[in-house]
Amino acid sequence: MATTSIKEVARHAGVSIGTVSNVLNRPDTVAPGTRQRVLDAISTLGYVRNDPARQLRAGRSRTIAVVVLDVANPFFTDVVQGAEAVAESRGAVVVVCNSGEDPSRERRHLDLLEEQRVQGVLITPVDDGRESRLEQFIRRGTPVVLVDRGTGRQNRCSVAVDDVLGGRLAGAHLAAMGHRRVAFVGGPLTIPQVADRCAGFRQALAAAPATPEPVLLGTRGLTVAGGRGAGEELAAMPPGQRPTAVFCANDLLALGVLQVMTLRGVRVPTDIAIIGYDDIEFAAAAAVPVSSVRQPREQLGRTAAQLLLEEIHEGDRHEHRHVMFKPELVVRQSSAQPRG
Amino acid sequence: MATTSIKEVARHAGVSIGTVSNVLNRPDTVAPGTRQRVLDAISTLGYVRNDPARQLRAGRSRTIAVVVLDVANPFFTDVVQGAEAVAESRGAVVVVCNSGEDPSRERRHLDLLEEQRVQGVLITPVDDGRESRLEQFIRRGTPVVLVDRGTGRQNRCSVAVDDVLGGRLAGAHLAAMGHRRVAFVGGPLTIPQVADRCAGFRQALAAAPATPEPVLLGTRGLTVAGGRGAGEELAAMPPGQRPTAVFCANDLLALGVLQVMTLRGVRVPTDIAIIGYDDIEFAAAAAVPVSSVRQPREQLGRTAAQLLLEEIHEGDRHEHRHVMFKPELVVRQSSAQPRG
DNA sequence: CTCCGTTCGTGAAACGTTTCACAATGGGTT
DNA sequence: AACCCATTGTGAAACGTTTCACGAACGGAG
Numbered sequence: 001m002a003t004t005s006i007k008e009v010a011r012h013a014g015v016s017i018g019t020v021s022n023v024l025n026r027p028d029t030v031a032p033g034t035r036q037r038v039l040d041a042i043s044t045l046g047y048v049r050n051d052p053a054r055q056l057r058a059g060r061s062r063t064i065a066v067v068v069l070d071v072a073n074p075f076f077t078d079v080v081q082g083a084e085a086v087a088e089s090r091g092a093v094v095v096v097c098n099s100g101e102d103p104s105r106e107r108r109h110l111d112l113l114e115e116q117r118v119q120g121v122l123i124t125p126v127d128d129g130r131e132s133r134l135e136q137f138i139r140r141g142t143p144v145v146l147v148d149r150g151t152g153r154q155n156r157c158s159v160a161v162d163d164v165l166g167g168r169l170a171g172a173h174l175a176a177m178g179h180r181r182v183a184f185v186g187g188p189l190t191i192p193q194v195a196d197r198c199a200g201f202r203q204a205l206a207a208a209p210a211t212p213e214p215v216l217l218g219t220r221g222l223t224v225a226g227g228r229g230a231g232e233e234l235a236a237m238p239p240g241q242r243p244t245a246v247f248c249a250n251d252l253l254a255l256g257v258l259q260v261m262t263l264r265g266v267r268v269p270t271d272i273a274i275i276g277y278d279d280i281e282f283a284a285a286a287a288v289p290v291s292s293v294r295q296p297r298e299q300l301g302r303t304a305a306q307l308l309l310e311e312i313h314e315g316d317r318h319e320h321r322h323v324m325f326k327p328e329l330v331v332r333q334s335s336a337q338p339r340g
Numbered sequence: 341m342a343t344t345s346i347k348e349v350a351r352h353a354g355v356s357i358g359t360v361s362n363v364l365n366r367p368d369t370v371a372p373g374t375r376q377r378v379l380d381a382i383s384t385l386g387y388v389r390n391d392p393a394r395q396l397r398a399g400r401s402r403t404i405a406v407v408v409l410d411v412a413n414p415f416f417t418d419v420v421q422g423a424e425a426v427a428e429s430r431g432a433v434v435v436v437c438n439s440g441e442d443p444s445r446e447r448r449h450l451d452l453l454e455e456q457r458v459q460g461v462l463i464t465p466v467d468d469g470r471e472s473r474l475e476q477f478i479r480r481g482t483p484v485v486l487v488d489r490g491t492g493r494q495n496r497c498s499v500a501v502d503d504v505l506g507g508r509l510a511g512a513h514l515a516a517m518g519h520r521r522v523a524f525v526g527g528p529l530t531i532p533q534v535a536d537r538c539a540g541f542r543q544a545l546a547a548a549p550a551t552p553e554p555v556l557l558g559t560r561g562l563t564v565a566g567g568r569g570a571g572e573e574l575a576a577m578p579p580g581q582r583p584t585a586v587f588c589a590n591d592l593l594a595l596g597v598l599q600v601m602t603l604r605g606v607r608v609p610t611d612i613a614i615i616g617y618d619d620i621e622f623a624a625a626a627a628v629p630v631s632s633v634r635q636p637r638e639q640l641g642r643t644a645a646q647l648l649l650e651e652i653h654e655g656d657r658h659e660h661r662h663v664m665f666k667p668e669l670v671v672r673q674s675s676a677q678p679r680g
Numbered sequence: 681c682t683c684c685g686t687t688c689g690t691g692a693a694a695c696g697t698t699t700c701a702c703a704a705t706g707g708g709t710t
Numbered sequence: 711a712a713c714c715c716a717t718t719g720t721g722a723a724a725c726g727t728t729t730c731a732c733g734a735a736c737g738g739a740g
Contacts, residue, residue: 003399016721018721022698031717048480052392054697056390057725071421078412115389117343255625286627346726357691364728370688374689390725394726394728397694397729398728683738683740685737688736689735690734691731694729695726701720706716706717709714
């Protein structure tokens, strides 16, 4: 189908193209009769605006991009939904790009986004080095908000959740329930989130009376399989030495641990209590509903989008801000029983 | 940053803009010396192509869109990843839009996509009526491939998975394991996928000797909560009358049923066997790993993208095709034990 | 020395909008 | 009747590319 342009609409309605454009963008400046004639022409011709042309003229697009580490991760899908809600309410369009934790894919996406003249970007970067593509991107003037990563730099806004506090919540809860032998499951500690959660956990235990250092059970990744591995270690311990509670760096690990406990006849929470992190849907739906530290994921996305839109609006006179959210402990059956 | 255009690059390199364009698009037609001078200018100026301008000239964009019912659903994230793999290998860009099962959001997305002059669309439509926005979209000439929905119409390609066959696989397996009292959990039956799975299940049972009609346990939606409801019904039955096996319309339902069984002391698979559908990650990770009917999700996305790219390429002379994939039964512990 | 064919590079047109200075029309006020 | 203002519509310029017909320079064949 030959794309119909504003020009044909103008001819069909017997007006100039300027008038058609006015009908489209400032309807009140054109007389009702004319306006109607133009609208009729538009609908009979099936005219559709040409966005690339508008953007060329305008110098920028109406879209903002979200670049995530993993589209399949519920954490990010929720962040995206929050961002979308805000963006759409302000007439912006959101596109989602998946870096898959691959630096080169991230670079390609940033290349493309810059060519597309996006208004701004929400990103959880995989490469945030001093000479990264992202740095260059920011220097060239596209507004960027960091999501859940590296609040270090000053040339951008960021939003994150306080992982140290999350760890503290878990630790304090277990100590209060009377647990004395506890373990932390997670790794590698090079992931900032894991390290922070562990640190907070240890802080809380150190603050509680009569609770020794937690045992550290390292895992290779934050997956169900990793949790199963740690679970086997736990199951193999003699009951008298086995921790009576474990805190897992995320829910997938917790589910893995839980699965092995069930299999090996270790009762949850009677013999061992479990706390996860993230509060994904399946934490509540597990065989024994799992206690978990919940992050305000949608809120994270909403706030990130708001900061971005602010920066886009304010331009030069923008002050970068760093917003930190507080996580919240959701106690379920897996850690509900007080100890001795 | 004042956006630098091809014009400034030309001035800086002492050539005409036509030459710069040639360096960018047909590097071999320009002498090595000149080419290098232009490339240098590009890098020192930090020039970035203006995509909207290219598109305006070209008349169409390089992007294809995927419109899904729910970004958070693992089924769709896998489909998207498959589509992305194919599209990217052919130099196309993929954008993901989320209709959230809301017809008006779907319409808005289609409006936008048409304005953006996307090359084509992969969609699982929520509104596929005879006068829907989608119909209009197709009539106006944008190639569209339907994903996992309505193979009825002839004016488009489609890809889907054979749900009747999936149901048959589950039924045949349970019958072969010696189950005589069985149930189907799922609903509402107005969802074509649910109805098809149920129909296939019944076919297989009818074909097996001495197996009566399955009991139908309806649910309001395909969620974990729905599964819990059905699970309570099952647990309440006296063991002598309770089905010895259930087939659930998806894995979330199966997980809900499993959870209640564990809670109520009904052993899986000894007292009752369970089969789910979709083979999501958590099916294998459940307390008792759940047997499930696996759909080739990524493959679905890849094929859909291939069909779309074909149609985009072939233009008028394109023959619409309907591809149907076969699902596959993955037997795990929840249904592994033969009966009697 | 002329002519021709290559090889390189040029300049202008075109893509479909938006915007803006300005022209036309038509009442009201003096 | 002259003037002014408000209202409505016009036409052309500009956005940054790509493309294409054409010119300049050059080297070799006759």
